[in-house]
Amino acid sequence: xxxxxxxxxxxxxxxxxxxxxxxxxxxxxxxxxxxxxxxxxxxxxxxxxxxxxxxxxxxxxxxxxxxxxxxxxxxxxxxxxxxxxxxxxxxxxxxxxxxxxxxxxxxxxxxxxxx
Amino acid sequence: xxxxxxxxxxxxxxxxxxxxxxxxxxxxxxxxxxxxxxxxxxxxxxxxxxxxxxxxxxxxxxxxxxxxxxxxxxxxxxxxxxxxxxxxxxxxxxxxxxxxxxxxxxxxxxxxxx
Numbered sequence: 001x002x003x004x005x006x007x008x009x010x011x012x013x014x015x016x017x018x019x020x021x022x023x024x025x026x027x028x029x030x031x032x033x034x035x036x037x038x039x040x041x042x043x044x045x046x047x048x049x050x051x052x053x054x055x056x057x058x059x060x061x062x063x064x065x066x067x068x069x070x071x072x073x074x075x076x077x078x079x080x081x082x083x084x085x086x087x088x089x090x091x092x093x094x095x096x097x098x099x100x101x102x103x104x105x106x107x108x109x110x111x112x113x114x115x
Numbered sequence: 116x117x118x119x120x121x122x123x124x125x126x127x128x129x130x131x132x133x134x135x136x137x138x139x140x141x142x143x144x145x146x147x148x149x150x151x152x153x154x155x156x157x158x159x160x161x162x163x164x165x166x167x168x169x170x171x172x173x174x175x176x177x178x179x180x181x182x183x184x185x186x187x188x189x190x191x192x193x194x195x196x197x198x199x200x201x202x203x204x205x206x207x208x209x210x211x212x213x214x215x216x217x218x219x220x221x222x223x224x225x226x227x228x229x
Contacts, residue, residue, distance in 0.1 A: 035219070040124070040221055041221055042119075042121075042205060042219045042220050042221035042222050043159075043205065043207075043219040043222075044219070045216060045217065045218075048215055048216070050215060056215070058216065059216075059218075090159065092159075097214040097215055102147070102209055102214040102215070102217055103161055103164060104151075104159075104161070104217065106151075106158045106159040106160070107158065108157075108158050109158070
């Protein structure tokens with residue numbers, strides 16, 4: 001089944017303890033992106049990747065890192081999590097960005113709580 | 116900078132009522148427009164999209180949306196809602212020239228009374 005898989009789905013951690021949220025897609029998609037969803041703010045883009053080894057900042061990149069060493073994986077790294085990073089995180093992918101069209105397939109989401 | 120506004124934060128309707136959810140965007144150039152839906156406990160999924168052509172687009176489950184360029188709007192409609200339409204609805208925009216950045220609205224929560 002074609003899908004975007006995120007892990008963990010739920011995580012409670014403490015301030016400063018490094019964590020990684022993994023994202024993997026099995027559709028050979030070139031484009032991948034991370035979003036955070038907060039009440040009243042909708043989805044905000046954190047980082048995106050147009051292809052392997054090509055990443056760029058979205059609107060809210062502070063406190064996050066990403067890497068794209070393989071086409072299928074796009075992990076989100078929180079080096080020193082803080083309470084304001086408590087949120088619901090979504091990974092998404094699309095085949096490629098052509099003529100401005102970018103239709104996303106989303107993962108199930110990862111709910112992160114930082115105490 | 117691009118932005119997307121969804122003015123209705125929470126809409127409550129009875130079954131069989133008609134639905135219209137507003138979406139306005141700010142960007143002067145050519146855009147692609149989307150509505151995504153998030154049913155309770157499920158992934159976000161595409162409801163419908165507009166790239167070009169007929170400004171009235173039809174999506175899944177009887178939804179449609181109309182792109183009105185002069186009003187910078189892309190409102191979502193359904194003539195008769197069902198209880199199963201209870202979900203959160205997100206409007207999204209990307210500029211034709213910068214499709215890597217997709218801007219989402221804040222979402223509208225739709226509750227349908229059986």
